[in-house]
Amino acid sequence: xxxxxxxxxxxxxxxxxxxxxxxxxxxxxxxxxxxxxxxxxxxxxxxxxxxxxxxxxxxxxxxxxxxxxxxxxxxxxxxxxxxxxxxxxxxxxxxxxxxxxxxxxxxxxxxxxxxxxxxxxxxxxxxxxxxxxxxxxxxxxxxxxxxxxxxxxxxxxxxxxxxxxxxxxxxxxxxxxxxxxxxxxxxxxxxxxxxxxxxxxxxxxxxxxxxxxxxxxxxxxxxxxxxxxxxxxxxxxxxxxxxxxxxxxxxxxxxxxxxxxxxxxxxxxxxxxxxxxxxxxxxxxxxxxxxxxxxxxxxxxxxxxxxxxxxxxxxxxxxxxxxxxxxxxxxxxxxxxxxxxxxxxxxxxxxxxxxxxxxxxxxxxxxxxxxxxxxxxxxxxxxxxxxxxxxxxxxxxxxxxxxxxxxxxxxxxxxxxxxxxxxxxxxxxxxxxxxxxxxxxxxxxxxxxxxxxxxxxxxxxxxxxxxxxxxxxxxxxxxxxxxxxxxxxxxxxxxxxxxxxxxxxxxxxxxxxxxxxxxxxxxxxxxxxxxxxxxxxxxxx
Amino acid sequence: xxxxxxxxxxxxxxxxxxxxxxxxxxxxxxxxxxxxxxxxxxxxxxxxxxxxxxxxxxxxxxxxxxxxxxxxxxxxxxxxxxxxxxxxxxxxxxxxxxxxxxxxxxxxxxxxxxxxxxxxxxxxxxxxxxxxxxxxxxxxxxxxxxxxxxxxxxxxxxxxxxxxxxxxxxxxxxxxxxxxxxxxxxxxxxxxxxxxxxxxxxxxxxxxxxxxxxxxxxxxxxxxxxxxxxxxxxxxxxxxxxxxxxxxxxxxxxxxxxxxxxxxxxxxxxxxxxxxxxxxxxxxxxxxxxxxxxxxxxxxxxxxxxxxxxxxxxxxxxxxxxxxxxxxxxxxxxxxxxxxxxxxxxxxxxxxxxxxx
Numbered sequence: 001x002x003x004x005x006x007x008x009x010x011x012x013x014x015x016x017x018x019x020x021x022x023x024x025x026x027x028x029x030x031x032x033x034x035x036x037x038x039x040x041x042x043x044x045x046x047x048x049x050x051x052x053x054x055x056x057x058x059x060x061x062x063x064x065x066x067x068x069x070x071x072x073x074x075x076x077x078x079x080x081x082x083x084x085x086x087x088x089x090x091x092x093x094x095x096x097x098x099x100x101x102x103x104x105x106x107x108x109x110x111x112x113x114x115x116x117x118x119x120x121x122x123x124x125x126x127x128x129x130x131x132x133x134x135x136x137x138x139x140x141x142x143x144x145x146x147x148x149x150x151x152x153x154x155x156x157x158x159x160x161x162x163x164x165x166x167x168x169x170x171x172x173x174x175x176x177x178x179x180x181x182x183x184x185x186x187x188x189x190x191x192x193x194x195x196x197x198x199x200x201x202x203x204x205x206x207x208x209x210x211x212x213x214x215x216x217x218x219x220x221x222x223x224x225x226x227x228x229x230x231x232x233x234x235x236x237x238x239x240x241x242x243x244x245x246x247x248x249x250x251x252x253x254x255x256x257x258x259x260x261x262x263x264x265x266x267x268x269x270x271x272x273x274x275x276x277x278x279x280x281x282x283x284x285x286x287x288x289x290x291x292x293x294x295x296x297x298x299x300x301x302x303x304x305x306x307x308x309x310x311x312x313x314x315x316x317x318x319x320x321x322x323x324x325x326x327x328x329x330x331x332x333x334x335x336x337x338x339x340x341x342x343x344x345x346x347x348x349x350x351x352x353x354x355x356x357x358x359x360x361x362x363x364x365x366x367x368x369x370x371x372x373x374x375x376x377x378x379x380x381x382x383x384x385x386x387x388x389x390x391x392x393x394x395x396x397x398x399x400x401x402x403x404x405x406x407x408x409x410x411x412x413x414x415x416x417x418x419x420x421x422x423x424x425x426x427x428x429x430x431x432x433x434x435x436x437x438x439x440x441x442x443x444x445x446x447x448x449x450x451x452x453x454x455x456x457x458x459x460x461x462x463x464x465x466x467x468x469x470x471x472x473x474x475x476x477x478x479x480x481x482x483x484x485x486x487x488x489x490x491x492x493x494x495x496x497x498x499x500x501x502x503x504x505x506x507x508x509x510x511x512x513x514x515x516x517x518x519x520x521x522x523x524x525x526x527x528x529x530x531x532x533x534x535x536x537x538x539x540x541x
Numbered sequence: 542x543x544x545x546x547x548x549x550x551x552x553x554x555x556x557x558x559x560x561x562x563x564x565x566x567x568x569x570x571x572x573x574x575x576x577x578x579x580x581x582x583x584x585x586x587x588x589x590x591x592x593x594x595x596x597x598x599x600x601x602x603x604x605x606x607x608x609x610x611x612x613x614x615x616x617x618x619x620x621x622x623x624x625x626x627x628x629x630x631x632x633x634x635x636x637x638x639x640x641x642x643x644x645x646x647x648x649x650x651x652x653x654x655x656x657x658x659x660x661x662x663x664x665x666x667x668x669x670x671x672x673x674x675x676x677x678x679x680x681x682x683x684x685x686x687x688x689x690x691x692x693x694x695x696x697x698x699x700x701x702x703x704x705x706x707x708x709x710x711x712x713x714x715x716x717x718x719x720x721x722x723x724x725x726x727x728x729x730x731x732x733x734x735x736x737x738x739x740x741x742x743x744x745x746x747x748x749x750x751x752x753x754x755x756x757x758x759x760x761x762x763x764x765x766x767x768x769x770x771x772x773x774x775x776x777x778x779x780x781x782x783x784x785x786x787x788x789x790x791x792x793x794x795x796x797x798x799x800x801x802x803x804x805x806x807x808x809x810x811x812x813x814x815x816x817x818x819x820x821x822x823x824x825x826x827x828x829x830x831x832x833x834x835x836x837x838x839x840x841x842x843x844x845x846x847x848x849x850x851x852x853x854x855x856x857x858x859x860x861x862x863x864x865x866x867x868x869x870x871x872x873x874x875x876x877x878x879x880x881x882x883x884x885x886x887x888x889x890x891x892x893x894x895x896x897x898x
Contacts, residue, residue, distance in 0.1 A: 442632035445591060450646030450695065451620045460645075464636045 013351035020367035027381020034239030068146030073153025081161035084277040085288040098299040100526035103148035104211025112512035147299040153198035160194030200256035208374035210486040310516035338478040345428035371426035375486035428473035435469025542731040548597035572746035580755040590619035625692030633676040646695040662690040784826035804893035828894040834870035840885035
């Protein structure tokens, strides 16, 4: 009995870790195998008519968004972390709020506002005779994506700037370097790993994005995969497009891993509190406040207010029983997915803690690599083997009983949940891993000397200390699944609409008001983990 | 109460401890003292049960808790050994109040008994008014005391302390080490302390084992470690001093530059066989402590002040002897001499510590 228990606790976490790593690798292998024996006819077609546009579009999008989020994120982070200006304390956390708005929501609000029939252009035409604003353009997509994604860089850069402590900047000053020069000579280079980490996250989101580019009719790999899937019903074409996308993603992952390895810049010296802030005066202070306010307005306030206005116009006529179904489906998926993600993350965390070997480190990295894989790729990568398995079972059943049956796994929640787990495991694993790291080995030993081991130690020491990280992990995974679009769109059971797919369908028909109502629900729920994040970082400083 | 018999431990091929043996009587406070990497922490973790020994036997309260003399080797798990352990980083549970931290190891008691024991422990360490505080709200010294109270609450047979004061500043360290000693003595607790700080060891322990390279070099009282070091390592590691070359004249006389030292030479030689093996004319190094050199204006023997360090109650002078050798001298603080000045000294040695060259 004790041996069995021991064997289980020995083998359980490790088996889970390896299983998870394999799970994440399935779509990569499936998609990559499409590249091993490509269909020449499809390949020729793609190469001639599709790829040139996709490559050019993706290049400009990545470049524009990359430069935009780096400048905006780093600049705002430095302003709020190192300077003092009117409204600084408010903007320090308010500038994180755009994280609550999915990019595809920000996108349709701005299109609705600035399109030919929008409020602002109509007024401009009537008053000044100015034609339509070119919002549905490459510049327009880039602008909206920068507004939606700059918080990633803002967050990591702020953390980096705050972690630098005052000692190094003071040392620079005693060496005759002014505060402003010290920013470029010391603060910025030291924060670089953090900035690069945030940038690579933002770029991964850009490559993975489906909803935003779809609203803009801006063709990228994700929209092409979707079209190949639904319009051409060509799995091989979808797979081959996915392979190329994965190639770009892997380049980004490498970049991010490199920055991760160099993240040990932050000084953890005790008593080295935050640096004294530079007090901005006069024009500089006004400019700083205006900059922060402008970004906050464009990225959060205007979209949010407009959404609420639209939703309020229509709530009386459009809110009916169907919405209960959308919301119910969304909640069910998000809750199931979050529970699954958190339990798997916990198992993975313990596997890593119990077996701190390089092999286990690698397994954990592989198992959490899914956050980099675009949802469209995961959808294809999981659908193909599941469909193959279904066909196998159907054939077997037919040859055995002579009867026809429908698909068994395809088009069920199981495929969606599998794909969600692969994509969002990293989101849950982050908090769990750092939570476990805070439980020192000596705490374990102290509990043991005092007579608490095994499950007793787990319930008396570990679980109470892990409550907050587990909650954070669940909240983050919940909101991410709620917002998720391509996986849900491509693998949901027939007619199974969620809030996110409803937003997508209404936007496709330019029904802004009807898209606004489910969008408001998603955004309001999305605010919860942001407040958690803000509260957490307040508690830290 | 605690006995280690021929204990050895190795990580792979690398030996960490070899043939470590010592014993503590009930109520005695022992200390393992040595530079970092000497194996003292490993010894402590072996006694607590967190490491497995490669050879030998550990007994606590007469009971063998780990031994390799049986097959398979026997190893009692840490939670069953009834030892208390105060960690270097205290390892207080951050989610529990002081009171609950102290109560953590009290399983068998009823709620009332538990409350009483916790109150008693907190009173003992002087933290009754902080019972509801959380660890992060306490100062380093207070956290230290909570860690001590938590370790003592279940009435362990033996208390182990791992570098218990190394995270505190110097003044607090001195004050707290005396306080902890008083508490342990008052409660008649057998304890073993591990440290690299000689002052801490001398302030706390009745008996000290100086360790180097996984071997106990000398297991003795602080007084004997200082005055009769068993070998060069102990002589060098404990206290200050210099080695001056000398020549054995007889079994109780050694001649050095400063004159002839009279003392029981053979007993004090740490080398194999001792100085009884020494023939006349055998070259040796003689240990001269700063307090062996007495400043005496009347003495004809003059030495030049080369460096001086004012330490409040006294000066520590580095003196150059006429023959070129150097000695340290501890001199009352009102004898303020300038660098370069020649001052009179004489020897005040009642026993000779000499090592073979």
